[in-house]
Amino acid sequence: MHVYDALIVGAGPAGSLAAYLLGKNRDVAISEEHQTAGFPVQCAGLISDMCFNRYRRYCKIEKALENRIEGAFFFSPSGNYIEAKGEAYVIERKILDKLLFEKASEVADVFVKTKVKFEESKAVLGCREIRSKSVIGADGVNSTVARCFGFERPKLFTAVQAEVRFDAIDENFVELYFGKKWSGSFFAYAIPIGDTARVGVISREGAMEYLKNLIERHPSVSKRIRGGVIELNVGAIPDRLVDFAKDNVALIGDSAGMVKPYTGGGLYYLLLAAEKLAENFPDFKGYKRAYLKELGREYEFGYKIRRLYSLDDRKMEKLFEIMKGFDFPGVHMDRPSTLQLPKSAFKIAFRLIKNPELAFSILKLLI
Numbered sequence: 087m088h089v090y091d092a093l094i095v096g097a098g099p100a101g102s103l104a105a106y107l108l109g110k111n112r113d114v115a116i117s118e119e120h121q122t123a124g125f126p127v128q129c130a131g132l133i134s135d136m137c138f139n140r141y142r143r144y145c146k147i148e149k150a151l152e153n154r155i156e157g158a159f160f161f162s163p164s165g166n167y168i169e170a171k172g173e174a175y176v177i178e179r180k181i182l183d184k185l186l187f188e189k190a191s192e193v194a195d196v197f198v199k200t201k202v203k204f205e206e207s208k209a210v211l212g213c214r215e216i217r218s219k220s221v222i223g224a225d226g227v228n229s230t231v232a233r234c235f236g237f238e239r240p241k242l243f244t245a246v247q248a249e250v251r252f253d254a255i256d257e258n259f260v261e262l263y264f265g266k267k268w269s270g271s272f273f274a275y276a277i278p279i280g281d282t283a284r285v286g287v288i289s290r291e292g293a294m295e296y297l298k299n300l301i302e303r304h305p306s307v308s309k310r311i312r313g314g315v316i317e318l319n320v321g322a323i324p325d326r327l328v329d330f331a332k333d334n335v336a337l338i339g340d341s342a343g344m345v346k347p348y349t350g351g352g353l354y355y356l357l358l359a360a361e362k363l364a365e366n367f368p369d370f371k372g373y374k375r376a377y378l379k380e381l382g383r384e385y386e387f388g389y390k391i392r393r394l395y396s397l398d399d400r401k402m403e404k405l406f407e408i409m410k411g412f413d414f415p416g417v418h419m420d421r422p423s424t425l426q427l428p429k430s431a432f433k434i435a436f437r438l439i440k441n442p443e444l445a446f447s448i449l450k451l452l453i
């Protein structure tokens with residue numbers, strides 16, 4: 087019986103990219119439970135310039151391009167906003183997933199409409215058994231591989247997103263809405279594409295109610311939405327990175343919780359994981375070490391940033407007032423550790439000095 091070097095479960099971006107990079111030099115099979123990759127779509131498609139350019143190495147990502155972004159408006163709970171500049175792109179995930187899947191198909195054996203199950207650690211694809219020296223779980227937040235091989239599971243945020251007609255303040259700026267009343271524990275967003283936008287909410291619970299509330303009552307959003315919902319997507323976002331490597335089983339992408347802690351975006355962090363996986367294969371512990379060396383600091387920083395989302399609305403409003411006109415020189419949206427800490431921390435501390443209550447709350451969250 088044929089024995090593959092690796093069986094990759096799931097053909098989302100993590101699985102397809104891993105299959106493409108590994109399949110160039112190894113004997114790889116990839117299995118996807120749906121008829122095609124990129125279905126159903128659960129993504130706003132926002133990625134940084136750095137991420138876009140890195141995907142370019144592997145596929146013609148420009149075919150998936152929907153909009154160029156020049157910055158973001160950060161909204162306080164009451165609807166005031168501050169502006170930050172930064173280059174990013176909006177891409178159509180259905181297209182990106184297809185492009186990556188085509189690349190994977192060039193070098194790996196592909197099984198579609200084939201849900202992988204495990205019986206006593208043996209992979210069963212429909213009516214056939216597949217033998218492989220290793221298994222890679224790229225099967226998303228509800229990973230079968232993680233469950234069957236005893237990996238710890240992250241908790242999940244729910245994300246609900248509606249495509250609607252939208253009068254953006256600026257078509258090339260994304261909008262982020264903070265405050266407990268708009269998303270509970272995370273934030274809400276609008277990603278403009280022409281005269282529409284993907285308006286979404288990420289939250290621990292009640293995401294659908296928060297989205298309805300945002301659309302109907304937010305002082306700015308509610309006035310700029312025209313007509314009903316064109317498309318609705320519901321998905322989940324892992325809340326933290328978990329252990330993702332055993333001797334001959336590894337996880338990648340959402341199954342491992344590889345998303346930016348402060349946005350839930352996974353496309354850049356999973357791309358770096360696929361590269362590290364291919365460089366280190368079949369040494370999965372080496373893959374884990376290399377990945378954490380590259381991004382461990384970003385996760386640490388990211389979890390700290392996310393803790394600030396739990397400030398109550400009054401303190402959050404104050405924080406927005408204080409941060410007005412503050413710029414974060416050189417900080418990249420995918421790499422929060424690029425914040426020049428001593429210099430920026432000093433400037434922020436100086437602004438916070440007049441608000442000891444807020445300063446104390448922030449310190450309590452960060453330390």
Ligand SMILES: Cc1cc2nc3c(=O)[nH]c(=O)nc-3n(C[C@H](O)[C@H](O)[C@H](O)COP(=O)(O)OP(=O)(O)OC[C@H]3O[C@@H](n4cnc5c(N)ncnc54)[C@H](O)[C@@H]3O)c2cc1C
Pocket residue numbers: 095096097098099100101117118119120123124125128129130131132133200201202203224225226227229230245246247286319320321322323338339340341344345350351352353354356
């Ligand atoms: C509403 C929402 C908005 C988002 N917006 C952004 C954004 O703007 N930018 C960004 O970077 N990230 C965003 N994300 C996160 C991003 O979508 C994920 O991080 C990314 O899809 C993870 O890719 P993946 O390949 O790990 O998993 P998935 O994309 O979930 O792919 C997993 C694949 O495995 C298949 N599968 C599952 N089980 C099996 C099985 N047993 N056998 C065979 N196949 C199986 C599934 O069918 C699926 O195709 C968003 C997420 C949500 C929910």
